[in-house]
Amino acid sequence: MPASDFSLDAVSVLLVWTAIAIYALAFIAYAVDLARRSDLALQHKDAAATDAARARELVGAAASGAVGGARVGSDGSAVSRVRAEEDAAAIDLEARPSARKRYVWARIGTSLTVLGFLFHVAADITRGIAAGRVPWSNMYEFALTGTMLIVAVYLVVLLRYDLRFLGTFITGLVTVLLGATAIWFYTIVVPLSDPLKSVWLVIHVFVASLATALFALAFALSVLQLLQARRERLAIAADAVAAEERDAEASVVAETPANPVRTGPRFLRTLPSADALESLAYRFAIMGFMFWSFTLIAGAIWANDAWNRYWGFDTKEVWTFVIWVLYAGYIHARATRGWRGTRSAWLSIIGFSAVMFNFTIVNMFFKGLHVYSGLN
Amino acid sequence: MSNSLSDPLRPSDHADGVERIAQPRLGLVGWLRWGWRQLTSMRTALVLLLLLAIAAIPGSIVPQRTADPNGVTQYRTNNPDLYPILDHLQLFDVYSSAWFSAIYILLFISLIGCVIPRTTHHFKALRARPPRTPARLSRLDDYTEAVRVVPAGEDAEAAASRAVDLAQAQLRKAGYRVERYDAPATGTRPAVASVSAERGYARETGNLVFHGALVGVLIAVGVGGGLTYTGQTVIVEGDSFVNSLGLGYTSFNPGRFVDTESLSPYSLTLDSFDVSYVPVGEAGQGMAGDFAANLTTRQPGQDAKQQTVRVNHPVDMAGDRVYLMGNGYAPTITVRNPAGDVVFREDVEFLPQDTNMTSLGVVKVPDGLAQQVGLVGFFYPTAATLHSGAFTSAYPALANPLLTVDVYVGDLGIDDGTPRNVYALDTSGMTQLTGRSIGVDSLKLEPGQTVDLPDGLGTITFDDNTATGGAETVKRYVSLSIHRDVGAPFVLLFAVIALLGLLAALFVPRRRLWVKAVPTGDGAVAIEYAGLARGEDPALGVAVADLQRTHGQALDAEGWPTGASAGASSAASAGASTARTDPTASAPVRATDDTHTPA
Numbered sequence: 001m002p003a004s005d006f007s008l009d010a011v012s013v014l015l016v017w018t019a020i021a022i023y024a025l026a027f028i029a030y031a032v033d034l035a036r037r038s039d040l041a042l043q044h045k046d047a048a049a050t051d052a053a054r055a056r057e058l059v060g061a062a063a064s065g066a067v068g069g070a071r072v073g074s075d076g077s078a079v080s081r082v083r084a085e086e087d088a089a090a091i092d093l094e095a096r097p098s099a100r101k102r103y104v105w106a107r108i109g110t111s112l113t114v115l116g117f118l119f120h121v122a123a124d125i126t127r128g129i130a131a132g133r134v135p136w137s138n139m140y141e142f143a144l145t146g147t148m149l150i151v152a153v154y155l156v157v158l159l160r161y162d163l164r165f166l167g168t169f170i171t172g173l174v175t176v177l178l179g180a181t182a183i184w185f186y187t188i189v190v191p192l193s194d195p196l197k198s199v200w201l202v203i204h205v206f207v208a209s210l211a212t213a214l215f216a217l218a219f220a221l222s223v224l225q226l227l228q229a230r231r232e233r234l235a236i237a238a239d240a241v242a243a244e245e246r247d248a249e250a251s252v253v254a255e256t257p258a259n260p261v262r263t264g265p266r267f268l269r270t271l272p273s274a275d276a277l278e279s280l281a282y283r284f285a286i287m288g289f290m291f292w293s294f295t296l297i298a299g300a301i302w303a304n305d306a307w308n309r310y311w312g313f314d315t316k317e318v319w320t321f322v323i324w325v326l327y328a329g330y331i332h333a334r335a336t337r338g339w340r341g342t343r344s345a346w347l348s349i350i351g352f353s354a355v356m357f358n359f360t361i362v363n364m365f366f367k368g369l370h371v372y373s374g375l376n
Numbered sequence: 377m378s379n380s381l382s383d384p385l386r387p388s389d390h391a392d393g394v395e396r397i398a399q400p401r402l403g404l405v406g407w408l409r410w411g412w413r414q415l416t417s418m419r420t421a422l423v424l425l426l427l428l429a430i431a432a433i434p435g436s437i438v439p440q441r442t443a444d445p446n447g448v449t450q451y452r453t454n455n456p457d458l459y460p461i462l463d464h465l466q467l468f469d470v471y472s473s474a475w476f477s478a479i480y481i482l483l484f485i486s487l488i489g490c491v492i493p494r495t496t497h498h499f500k501a502l503r504a505r506p507p508r509t510p511a512r513l514s515r516l517d518d519y520t521e522a523v524r525v526v527p528a529g530e531d532a533e534a535a536a537s538r539a540v541d542l543a544q545a546q547l548r549k550a551g552y553r554v555e556r557y558d559a560p561a562t563g564t565r566p567a568v569a570s571v572s573a574e575r576g577y578a579r580e581t582g583n584l585v586f587h588g589a590l591v592g593v594l595i596a597v598g599v600g601g602g603l604t605y606t607g608q609t610v611i612v613e614g615d616s617f618v619n620s621l622g623l624g625y626t627s628f629n630p631g632r633f634v635d636t637e638s639l640s641p642y643s644l645t646l647d648s649f650d651v652s653y654v655p656v657g658e659a660g661q662g663m664a665g666d667f668a669a670n671l672t673t674r675q676p677g678q679d680a681k682q683q684t685v686r687v688n689h690p691v692d693m694a695g696d697r698v699y700l701m702g703n704g705y706a707p708t709i710t711v712r713n714p715a716g717d718v719v720f721r722e723d724v725e726f727l728p729q730d731t732n733m734t735s736l737g738v739v740k741v742p743d744g745l746a747q748q749v750g751l752v753g754f755f756y757p758t759a760a761t762l763h764s765g766a767f768t769s770a771y772p773a774l775a776n777p778l779l780t781v782d783v784y785v786g787d788l789g790i791d792d793g794t795p796r797n798v799y800a801l802d803t804s805g806m807t808q809l810t811g812r813s814i815g816v817d818s819l820k821l822e823p824g825q826t827v828d829l830p831d832g833l834g835t836i837t838f839d840d841n842t843a844t845g846g847a848e849t850v851k852r853y854v855s856l857s858i859h860r861d862v863g864a865p866f867v868l869l870f871a872v873i874a875l876l877g878l879l880a881a882l883f884v885p886r887r888r889l890w891v892k893a894v895p896t897g898d899g900a901v902a903i904e905y906a907g908l909a910r911g912e913d914p915a916l917g918v919a920v921a922d923l924q925r926t927h928g929q930a931l932d933a934e935g936w937p938t939g940a941s942a943g944a945s946s947a948a949s950a951g952a953s954t955a956r957t958d959p960t961a962s963a964p965v966r967a968t969d970d971t972h973t974p975a
């Protein structure tokens with residue numbers, strides 16, 4: 001092969017596409033897992049129910065009181081079934097990797113995600129070497145590195161929490177973003193423009209990507225929190241209806257129907273309670289918020305060197321500020337009576353939507369000083 | 377207990393707070409107090425935060441006067457009907473608009489009103505003792521207990537006290553503030569030894585520091601803005617700039633409190649300007665970079681210095697920062713009358729129009745020729761011909777420099793003293809003599825060439841800069857921005873303080889732990905361990921379990937019989953523990969607000 005035909009950047013592109021393909025497969029595996037894990041969970045159900053009953057016994061009265069005191073004993077009501085499932089899932093969530101449920105398809109999904117990640121890292125590094133600098137200096141490269149960090153954070157968090165139920169979301173998001181990146185954002189390697197020659201490029205952009213990855217996890221958990229809260233509400237409503245019916249025909253011995261309650265996607269059975277999901281989402285969101293605050297300050301320091309002022313409400317600055325304020329609002333909402341729970345979850349969702357908007361639409365279509373997308 | 381002094385004081389609608397029903401008492405004071413409580417509530421802060429986020433968005437969609445004045449002008453031209461409406465709504469000045477200001481001012485009033493009472497409360501809390509040990513620890517979220525046999529020959533009551541001493545020492549070492557609450561035996565109750573421990577005051581301190589530092593940021597921005605000035609200047613190679621309002625600046629925007637008479641009198645001379653271009657045939661061909669303005673700087677009482685201004689690397693001059701903002705070519709143009717006398721000679725700054733430095737410049741010759749003459753010139757550093765016959769520049773460096781000139785005669789419109797943009801020619805009162813648009817070839821000059829102006833007006837020369845010792849055939853110029861911002865370091869300082877405060881506020885767990893030892897009456901001591909989170913504390917269960925474990929080990933080391941060797945007859949299997957915070961069981965515990973109250 002003549003030397004001129006071979007370029008490291010071409011290798012990088014090939015690696016990117018390989019990673020995309022593997023992530024797509026991982027997505028499929030995780031999706032199959034979600035579809036099947038509720039059946040598996042049913043098989044474990046008896047065991048789980050016993051576990052949970054034991055857990056509740058131990059926890060005793062302390063566990064009641066939340067969610068309007070809706071927790072009832074194992075009396076066969078829809079709510080108590082939901083609670084039992086949630087309690088079992090809460091234990092699974094914190095299980096050490098060796099002690100986790102053997103969801104085969106989730107395992108395949110995670111293995112594929114790790115493999116895709118290795119290709120992804122290789123793609124990023126070869127691009128960096130080809131460019132002779134950090135590979136996050138234009139839209140194509142930010143997206144390449146940013147999506148890599150999303151996967152990295154997900155994989156690191158997996159060591160601590162069994163969040164494989166977020167696998168479809170993470171691999172789906174990354175497949176779509178990386179695919180769009182490879183198709184629409186690809187730009188050849190050109191030298192850096194002068195304003196980008198700064199250590200702040202290395203710090204500011206990297207930390208922003210890290211924050212984005214944490215916000216993504218918080219977002220996904222907040223969405224699940226909403227679904228789970230809905231499921232809890234529906235179960236309570238179903239019980240109320242059942243109780244009314246029982247009252248109506250008091251003479252007849254009422255049977256609680258085995259499985260009549262429709263409460264949303266079945267995989268929710270394998271997830272912890274909305275409360276548990278919320279406090280996990282909050283943990284990721286506050287870490288993301290720290291990094292985002294740092295990004296904001298680092299950006300201002302850089303702007304003070306490059307553009308003669310630390311803050312000028314340039315479009316990108318505006319959006320960084322808006323996102324920061326939205327998450328400050330989210331954190332406040334969590335501490336405000338009447339806002340904890342569903343309402344604050346919506347703020348987390350809106351916050352991450354703003355992050356994605358900032359990254360895509362603002363970079364591509366809004367006019368401003370941050371003209372570093374490298375796109376025309 | 378939620379109102380005990382060592383608890384942080386929170387607005388009454390805080391999720392962890394106690395709901396107070398706030399009925400305004402009739403009368404002005406009552407209403408004012410009620411209004412103030414509303415303004416300083418969590419809900420108001422939240423709503424104002426969300427409003428602030430929403431209100432900031434329009435400024436990223438509509439061009440802003442401060443960030444993009446040309447965009448505003450453009451908008452006016454494109455949307456003549458919409459423009460006055462938006463302007464009326466201050467949408468071109470969102471961030472200084474009345475409505476945006478109202479939101480953040482209210483937010484900060486709310487913040488100050490919220491933070492001050494909390495700060496005074498926290499100061500007292502910092503000196504308060506950890507709260508009394510609740511009577512029934514087992515009611516708390518995280519609780520474990522162990523029954524230990526007392527070492528042979530020891531009094532159970534004394535042993536219980538010593539066990540708590542050990543726990544107290546351990547807790548103090550782990551950074552807890554500790555307080556003993558021992559109660560002697562009474563007729564109905566055995567003696568109780570207990571230690572109450574609290575840590576994480578830094579969480580509330582961090583929260584207050586964070587909110588306080590935000591006020592600091594706002595004040596530094598506000599006051600700093602009044603003391604800030606920004607000016608623009610242009611210097612051609614070989615020329616100098618003097619930092620004085622009348623002399624050097626092409627534009628100058630002082631803040632309200634700036635004394636424009638007492639600018640520091642330094643000067644800058646542009647010795648040369650460096651730039652590198654990506655060579656033809658390489659990726660990014662023609663891309664310019666490594667801009668460097670090499671200056672000789674002089675300050676009164678100091679030796680002249682050679683300094684270089686680059687992008688991202690401004691130069692400090694007596695507290696001002698000098699930034700490199702742009703650059704271009706400044707061809708030297710000489711106009712002579714028919715007699716050969718020089719009537720105009722200047723380095724004319726041409727404004728770049730594209731990345732290959734096709735540049736546009738204007739010359740006005742009001743006096744010395746038969747008529748007033750205006751010249752509109754295009755400069756091509758590397759001239760190339762398009763299919764249409766028009767010129768363009770193919771590369772930004774001086775490979776094939778060419779100047780074309782369109783000549784206008786008539787009224788320049790500058791006699792009445794109205795200020796005119798030096799970079800634009802108002803041709804409304806003038807007649808065009810050369811140019812493609814009227815079918816007459818523009819004048820074309822290479823460096824060193826002289827050609828005749830039409831109608832025998834005289835001659836024009838494009839001087840070759842190398843003839844007078846220059847490095848290149850055409851001079852370059854730089855545009856510099858000179859900025860003074862005394863507030864900026866304070867803004868940074870407060871921002872960093874805020875960040876550190878936030879770190880503590882979000883990640884320092886605030887919790888209470890209690891260890892209580894009660895003789896069981898049969899040669900053993902029941903030891904209880906309990907924890908209570910104040911705010912978000914995912915690791916509380918682990919902390920209680922750890923405390924129990926390390927305390928158990930300490931007792932072992934002190935010679936307390938271990939579980940295996942204890943042959944006690946006590947009902948409780950000595951040394952064993954019922955771990956309520958067994959990690960597998962702790963997960964479903966939900967945060968509850970009403971379990972803290974000691975019975």
Ligand code: HEM
Nearest residue numbers: 328331335386387416417418421483486487490583881882
């Ligand atoms: C510029 C406006 C504000 C911003 C950006 C802001 C931001 C934040 C952030 C990021 C936190 C989380 C960190 C921590 O717990 O310390 C927080 C917490 C808190 N803020 Fe604010 N805040 C603002 C205004 C206010 C106001 C006006 C109040 C009073 C009503 C307030 C009361 C609180 C309280 C009580 C907490 C603790 C919440 C908890 O218990 O978790 N904040 N704020």
